[in-house]
Amino acid sequence: MPRATAKTPAAAHSRRPTARGRKRPSPPRHIEIRQSRLASTIGAVAKQARTRAGLTQADVAAALGTHPEVYGRMERGEVMPSVPTLMRMCLTLGCGPHELMGFAEVEPGQSVPGAHAVLPGLNDTPEKRRLLRRLARLDSPRIKTLARLVALLLPGR
Structure with missing residues (x-):
């Protein structure tokens, strides 16, 4: 008795070569x-x-x-x-x-x-950028304390 072939999409794909078996052509x-x-x-x-x-x-x-x-x-x-x-x-x-x-x-x-x-601010000096990176790690109370200290150090205030 002849064997009937399945007409499902899975059966159609099973006869095709897989991508794993193909070798990618090498570039020039x-x-x-x-x-x-x-x-x-x-x-x-x-x-x-x-x-x-x-x-x-x-x-x-x-x-x-x-x-x-x-x-x-x-x-x-x-x-x-x-x-x-x-x-x-x-x-x-x-x-x-x-x-x-x-x-x-x-x-x-x-x-x-x-x-x-x-x-912005890339024209700043490396020292200034380092200081800003360190300031970014501080919590809010320490930043406020440091801001008061800087205000005292700046002339004319």
Whole structure:
């Protein structure tokens, strides 16, 4: 007796090769080379843009919402940033993704439009930014006490 074939969608799919059995075609060699160097390229350009902007690694890490050690590993090319982190890096450092990924040269006075609106106060000195980070960790009564102390120290009040 001939065996009846099932005409269900599951039966139709069972004869197709699975995605697990297929091998992804490898990209051309020049793309493989660029891809293998991408993390170090992003890190080198990020460091160049950071120093050009006068920022510390801690400043950029705070703006990205990461730990300074993680950002340091990004700059050294040990860690690849995610796409949202890459976007925040562009806005913080004032350069575009095409520059961070090595498709364009970073020009000295270049910045992304609107980058200044993201992090106000980046022109402050590193000491001032460190002090502000420490102040952010204080509770309300200590901030009020410190504000009174600063008022006493300021001349003309």
